[in-house]
Amino acid sequence: MADSAIVITSVNKAGGAGQITLLVGTSGGGEDECLIYMTLNRVEIYASKTNNRATATKIGDTTGTFVHGNLGVSETWYYWFRAIDNNSPPLVGEWYPFSPTDGVVATTSNQVPPPNSVGTPQLQDGAATAQKIANLAVGSAHIQALAVKTANIDNLQVTDAKMVTMSATKLTAGVVTATLTINAPLINGGSINGARIRIQATDGTLVEPGIIFNSTVAPNVSSVRISQTGANGEAAVYGTNLGTGPQSHGARFNSVPITGPAGGAALLGLPPASGGYAVWCENGTVGPxxxxxxxxxxxxxxxxxxxxxxxxxxxxxxxxxxxxxxxxxxxxxxxxxxxxxxxxxxxxxxxxxxxxxxxxSNVPPMKFDETVSPQQRLGSGALALxxxxxxxxxxxxxxxxxxxxxxxxxxxxxxxxxxxxxxxxxxxxxxxxxxxxxxxxxxxxxxxxxxxxxxxxxxxxxxxxxxxxxxxxxxxxxxxxxxxxxxxx
Structure with missing residues (x-):
């Protein structure tokens, strides 16, 4: 049974030269049809050269049209699709097609891309030729006469000792994709830029805080500072604790100097099991x-x-x-x-x-009220919603x-x-x-x-x-x- 109410209704496909175009249609999940977290986020696409979903691998996501490229001549592929909504964690819809051995089948054409199909708009001055590439060759002059030979890298293994140091200038405009721990020496005063950063535990329950700021700061400097703009925006900091215990507060703040007595301590958004207060003073009072x-x-x-x-x-x-x-x-x-x-x-x-x-709120609420049981939240919950x-x-x-x-x-x-x-x-x-x-x-x-x-x-x-x-x-x-x-x- 699917978790998401979004249904894939149709898939139109067209085979071309070296590619297959897929147009996916869905119902449900529109912004005017349901709560925002139940709307469509994406449709996952899985493909296989055999008509068996068990052998299929994910090739991409779409909300409408997707092009499966870099394919051969007269190449046949089988596809399966499923819708993902905006819940956290996301809910997944039924497979389309439902049968694991009845995929959407499409075949590339028997034509190859014409010569020079990658032309002026892509290469600025025309096709890539040997003469144009020659000046880009990596030779001894480019690596300061240090030719890369077997003797230099022993058995062709690249190790930390041989790499020594990778600096920003050596990775100019590059992207490093890897599973690694980013620590202070790796960032070294730099910045992480992006429209969105999501930190989510994917391997079970967190056993320690997901983010830790442990720093000594100069006067009038905060470890965390948030600034946002936008008409009718939400709060700059928005926290929701979905825990059920008496300690599942929305936030806890306190001042504990290294020397001397402790300062004030307060909780925000206490759970019902602790009285449901909006603000609770653990130490000190409210003032002025x-x-x-x-x-x-x-x-x-x-x-x-x-x-x-x-x-x-x-x-x-x-x-x-x-x-x-x-x-x-x-x-x-x-x-x-x-x-x-x-x-x-x-x-x-x-x-x-x-x-x-x-x-x-000027948008539909994204939470259940206290009258909705956990069973209703995890079940259909349609009437309560x-x-x-x-x-x-x-x-x-x-x-x-x-x-x-x-x-x-x-x-x-x-x-x-x-x-x-x-x-x-x-x-x-x-x-x-x-x-x-x-x-x-x-x-x-x-x-x-x-x-x-x-x-x-x-x-x-x-x-x-x-x-x-x-x-x-x-x-x-x-x-x-x-x-x-x-x-x-």
Missing amino acids: FTGSHPGFIDKDAPDIPLGSILVDGDVIDRRGVDDTVTSVSLSRKAMDPAAIGILTRRHALDEASLHAVVDG RKHRETWKQSKAKRANWAGRFDGVVINGLGEGQVLICGRGGDIEKGDLACTSDLPGIGMRQPDFDLGGQRAQLVTHYTVARIREAVTFSDPDEVKLVACIYLCG
Whole structure:
């Protein structure tokens, strides 16, 4: 049974002079038909001179047309094909043809390539002649009078001792293909360039890290630095841990000086078996700490000064018990218990904006949710995938609707910061509490409670912040930005 849902539907072949052209047709695996990792990556082509797949070897890959070249006259070949998708590791489709003894058969023509068929475009100045090659001969003058003789290489064996040193100048523009270990002397300050480098264990389970950076660096130098550009790109670093144990975290970071006490240590993306936290401090604390909440404000709401107090409106959406998002507006009455915090940022929304209550991806999700069992993931999983994709479509529709109606706001509710305060509650001493006032978005000194003739301030359901500096006002409507500890969380 095939792992991939991609099906090879047809193969057209044509024999020519010294070559056979193959055109492969497939169904399924289009970008508009399925998840991106289930799309077609390539079709592998195997060939044999006998009609038996057991004797066939792989000759190449294609996504459409493939030319099997350098063949003889009237030469017959048998071909088998299979589709590979973009999964990691990739899933493989059924053989085409399915029968191991019924390959697609094709024969080259009985003609040979005409004389000088490799002409000016390929050789610039025409056919290759002895006269043109003569000046390229490797003679004693080219190798500094050191002729290569049997005596020089003993029994014609090339060894490390005879090679001595291979430098960049001796391999100019060349390519060395080999199974080897690349260590510092081999690279020696050079660079590895390529559009993509993939490191994948092909011989079982890794028993040590796949990549190790162990270096002493100069001041202000990092062992690893990543820089990327591109509209609507993914995160510069994207990690997924598919392990199932309680230690299968997304990432672990720590500071352990060679001398002195250890610094902070944190985990990112903890597995469910360890609580499912996004961030976990193994050592140390989170700091500087200011707790912020997301919110939505009407797109046509006027500009609001930073430091203004916002109040809850309607609940727009929710996900689980961890996340909700509400519409918010400026506070407009004194001692309003609906105060949620202080405006710190306002930003435009678009369909790809990140939200706490829905998936923020602009492409279909590439993972199962927690409701999908390992058996479903390894089995057909079709129903679960369909459900997951439908949820993503609903999330995308929500994000589009919100982008048309709202701007996003970031609201400070915990930690330290500043808040706009007026003089309607009187002057303020260090440690006084603040609440909303009748001025839109502006706080004031919270009124005292009378405790049997003793005046006191108490934290209540409408307290917004504790003030950290003494402030005087020349007018009840004078407004100042005042240091505080937020108490809305």
